[in-house]
Amino acid sequence: MKLAKQRGDFTARLRRGVCKSAWKVSGSLALMAMGAGASAATITIASVNNPDMIELKKLSPAFEKANPDIKLNWVVLEENVLRQRVTTDITTNGGQFDAVMLTSYEAPLWGRRGWLVPLDDMPAAYDLNDVFKTVRDTLSDGGHLYALPFYVESTMTYYRKDLFAENGLTMPDQPTYQQIAAFADKLNDPAKGLYGVCLRGKAGWGENMAYLSTVANTFGGRWYDENWRAQLTSPQWKKAVSYYVDLLRKDGPPGASSNGFNENLTLMASGRCAMWVDATVAASFLSNTTQSRVAGKIGYALAPIADTPKGSHWLGGWALAVPSSSKSHEAAQKFVAWATSKQYIELVAKDEGWASVPPGTRKSTYERADYRQAAPFASIVLKSIETADPNDATAQKVPYSGIQYVSIPEFQSIGAVVGQSIAGALAGQMSVDQALQAGNTAADRAVRQAGLQK
Structure with a gap:
C-alpha cells in the first residue's frame, strides 16, 4: 500500500x-x-x-x-x-x-x-x-x-581510462561493487596523491544518504518494511554500509566524511580520483577542458550493482x-x-x-x-534516467516510493540524523553497528510520531 x-x-x-x-x-x-x-x-x-x-x-x-x-x-x-x-x-x-x-x-x-x-x-x-x-x-x-x-x-560510474589502460584493467558496462573494490585496491596510490575511489561522505539526507540509499537498495536493503518498521539494522544495510566504510577508509581520500558532491567533483576534476560514483550531471563538467584537468581521460559506465539491480541508481x-x-x-x-x-x-x-x-x-x-x-556520456545518462523507477526500487516490498529517499515529509530529519551517524562511523567515531542502531531508533521514532507505524 x-x-x-x-x-x-x-x-x-x-x-x-x-x-x-x-x-x-x-x-x-x-x-x-x-x-x-x-x-x-x-x-x-x-x-x-x-x-x-x-x-x-x-x-x-x-x-x-x-x-x-x-x-x-x-x-x-x-x-x-x-x-x-x-x-x-x-x-x-x-x-x-x-x-x-x-x-x-x-x-x-x-x-x-x-x-x-x-x-x-x-x-x-x-x-x-x-x-x-x-x-x-x-x-x-x-x-x-x-x-x-x-x-x-541519475547516477553513473566515472573512471580514468588512462589509468585503467596502464594497469590492464577493463571497466564493464555495469560493474559490480565487488569489482569497484578490486579496481580501487589496484589503483590507490596515496603517495602520488591518487585515491582509488571517491564517494560522498558528508552528512546530509541529500548528500551521503542520497548515495548510500542506492547502495543499500542494490545490496537488497530497504528503509522500512511493509508495516513501517525501520530496517537499518538488517543484514542488508549492515553489509552495504560496512562495504562503503571499509572501501573509503582503505582506498578513499583522507577526510572522506567531509566530502560531498562538490568536494568530490573537485577531486575528480583535478586528477586525484581513479573512480567516482555519483550524479550524472557531473559528466559535462569533467569533460570541459577549461574546468577539468582530466577532460578526455574520463570513461563512463552505469552505476554499480550488488545483489540486485533495483534501486542502484537514482x-x-x-x-x-x-x-x-x-x-x-x-x-x-x-x-x-x-x-x-x-x-x-x-x-x-x-x-x-x-x-x-x-x-x-x-x-x-x-x-x-x-x-x-x-x-559521449549522453546515452548512458539517458538510459540511467529512463530505467530509474521510484515505485520499484527495492528487492522487498515497501510502503513508500522513492529511490534515494523515502517520500514522506519526515524523511528530511530522518535522513539528516542517519547521515550524521554514518558519517561518524566513516570518521571512526563509532562502529557501523552503533551508527545503524542509532539511525534505526531515530527512523522508527519519526514514523511512529507521524502515525504511520501501528
Whole structure:
C-alpha cells in the first residue's frame, strides 16, 4: 500500500487558494520578454552552489536585459544550508524567496500542502511536452505541476581510462561493487596523491544518504518494511554500509566524511580520483577542458550493482519552483520558465559548448546531433534516467516510493540524523553497528510520531 492510501488526511488536497498563472503568451520571444509593461519587481532566487547553477547566475543578465522591469537577487548556498533555509522559509510562509531550487522530493509534498504555485498553464512557446514525461511526473502531485526541471540526473560510474589502460584493467558496462573494490585496491596510490575511489561522505539526507540509499537498495536493503518498521539494522544495510566504510577508509581520500558532491567533483576534476560514483550531471563538467584537468581521460559506465539491480541508481536533480508566499508570482514564473527553456539551453551551448548544457530535461536536447557528438556520456545518462523507477526500487516490498529517499515529509530529519551517524562511523567515531542502531531508533521514532507505524 502506497503512502497516499496510508495517510489519507495528509494526501488530501490542502491547497489554499494559490493563485493560478495568468501569463499565457505566444510568439517565439515569449519566454525571453514576457510582460515588459508590468510594474518593476526584484525577485530573490535561492540556488545551490553547483556548477550548472553558477552558470545560470552568470547568464542571468540576458534575462534582465529582456525583462528590464525585473531585477534578480541571488542567494547561492551550499546544498545542506540551502535545503535548511528554503524548507524553513516555505514551511513558515516566510516569503523570503520568490524562486527556489528544490528536488523531486520536495516538489510534490510541498505542492500538495499548497506551499508552491501550480505551473500547469505554461505558454505554448515553453513546449512543456518536450520535457520528459517521467520528469514532469516526479515534480507533480494530483495532476498539478509544481516545479520545472533545471537539470535531471541519475547516477553513473566515472573512471580514468588512462589509468585503467596502464594497469590492464577493463571497466564493464555495469560493474559490480565487488569489482569497484578490486579496481580501487589496484589503483590507490596515496603517495602520488591518487585515491582509488571517491564517494560522498558528508552528512546530509541529500548528500551521503542520497548515495548510500542506492547502495543499500542494490545490496537488497530497504528503509522500512511493509508495516513501517525501520530496517537499518538488517543484514542488508549492515553489509552495504560496512562495504562503503571499509572501501573509503582503505582506498578513499583522507577526510572522506567531509566530502560531498562538490568536494568530490573537485577531486575528480583535478586528477586525484581513479573512480567516482555519483550524479550524472557531473559528466559535462569533467569533460570541459577549461574546468577539468582530466577532460578526455574520463570513461563512463552505469552505476554499480550488488545483489540486485533495483534501486542502484537514482532519479533526481534540481528544479525551480515559485513559493506561494512570494509577493512576485508573475515575475518569478517568468524567470523559472526562462531558466528551464530551450532558449536557455541554447545560451549555455553558445557560452560553454553543447556538452555543458543542463542534461536530462528535454527530448529536443537528446535529438540534437550537436549534443550527441559533444556528449559521449549522453546515452548512458539517458538510459540511467529512463530505467530509474521510484515505485520499484527495492528487492522487498515497501510502503513508500522513492529511490534515494523515502517520500514522506519526515524523511528530511530522518535522513539528516542517519547521515550524521554514518558519517561518524566513516570518521571512526563509532562502529557501523552503533551508527545503524542509532539511525534505526531515530527512523522508527519519526514514523511512529507521524502515525504511520501501528
